[in-house]
Amino acid sequence: xxxxxxxxxEYERLxxxxxxxxxxxxxxxxxxxxxxxxxxxILGHNGSGKSTLAKHINAILTPxxxxxxxxxxxxxxxxxxxxxxxxxxxxxxxxxxxxIGTVVEEDVGFGPENLGVPTDEIWExxxxxxxxxxxxxxxxxxxxxxxxxxxxxxAIAGVMAMHPRCIVLDxxxxxxxxxxxxxxxxxxxxxxxxxxxxxILITHYMEEVVEADHxxxxxxxxxxxxxxxxxxxxxxxxxxxxxxxxxxxTLLAFELQKRGIPIPDGILSNEELVGHLCQLKSKM
Numbered sequence: 001x002x003x004x005x006x007x008x009x010e011y012e013r014l015x016x017x018x019x020x021x022x023x024x025x026x027x028x029x030x031x032x033x034x035x036x037x038x039x040x041x042i043l044g045h046n047g048s049g050k051s052t053l054a055k056h057i058n059a060i061l062t063p064x065x066x067x068x069x070x071x072x073x074x075x076x077x078x079x080x081x082x083x084x085x086x087x088x089x090x091x092x093x094x095x096x097x098x099x100i101g102t103v104v105e106e107d108v109g110f111g112p113e114n115l116g117v118p119t120d121e122i123w124e125x126x127x128x129x130x131x132x133x134x135x136x137x138x139x140x141x142x143x144x145x146x147x148x149x150x151x152x153x154x155a156i157a158g159v160m161a162m163h164p165r166c167i168v169l170d171x172x173x174x175x176x177x178x179x180x181x182x183x184x185x186x187x188x189x190x191x192x193x194x195x196x197x198x199x200i201l202i203t204h205y206m207e208e209v210v211e212a213d214h215x216x217x218x219x220x221x222x223x224x225x226x227x228x229x230x231x232x233x234x235x236x237x238x239x240x241x242x243x244x245x246x247x248x249x250t251l252l253a254f255e256l257q258k259r260g261i262p263i264p265d266g267i268l269s270n271e272e273l274v275g276h277l278c279q280l281k282s283k284m
Contacts, residue, residue, distance in 0.1 A: 001165065037197075038214060049222075206244070206247045
C-alpha cells in the first residue's frame, strides 16, 4: 500500500528576498513498506519527523530526495495527485481545520462531491460512513455543537466517504479528553478490522498503539526502531532514551522485573500484568 525508499525531506527557510537562508532535514532517508489492510502506528517525540512523513503519504508534501509510492503511484507525479488522495485520506490533529460544512451530512458529502460522484451515490456514502463511525444519528446536527471526539469522528467519516484504501490519522487525539481519544481509536480499529482499510496512526500516546500490527519509531527524521508492539515495548530503556513513554502496565512490569519478580518483557495491558502476577501467586 505504502512504500518509501530513501525518502528525504528538507524544510527551507527563506530570507526577505526569497533566497534560501537555511535548510532543516525533517525526514532523513526513510525506508518502509506497509501492506494493505494493516493497522500501523508511527511513534516519535515532537520534532521527530513523524507528521512530516505522514504528509508525504497524502502528497501534501513531496520528497526532496527519494521516492514514496501510494498503491504503486509515485507522489511526485502531479497527474496522479487526485488518485493518490483518493487512495490515502488524511485526518488532521484539529477537526475544526477539516470540517467545513454547516451540517454534518453536508460536510461528509463534500469530498465525494468534489470527486464527481453521482448525487444518489453521495448520499449512500454519507449514510454508510456516518454509520461506520457511529455518528449517523447526528447527520442533521451542526458540527459546532459536537464534542471534540464527535467532530473527529465526523472528519474520519468525511475521509471515509471518498472510499480510500488507506486513512492516515495525524495525531487525531492530541486535542481530546480521554473519552474522546478512546472513541476515535475504537473507530479506527473498527474501520481496519471490519472494512479492511489500512490505518496509519501517528501518535505519541503509547496506549493507542498496543493493538497495532506493526510499529515504527522515529527520531531525528529517521526510523530507529520497528516491530510489533510487544517487541517495541520490551525495550523500555531505549524508548526512554528516545524521550518516549510506555504504557503504564509495561512500566510497572519493568519496575517489578528490576526488583527480581519474574515477569516477561513487553507486558501491554493491565489485564495481562494481573494474569502473570496471579500465576506467580498460585505457584507460591
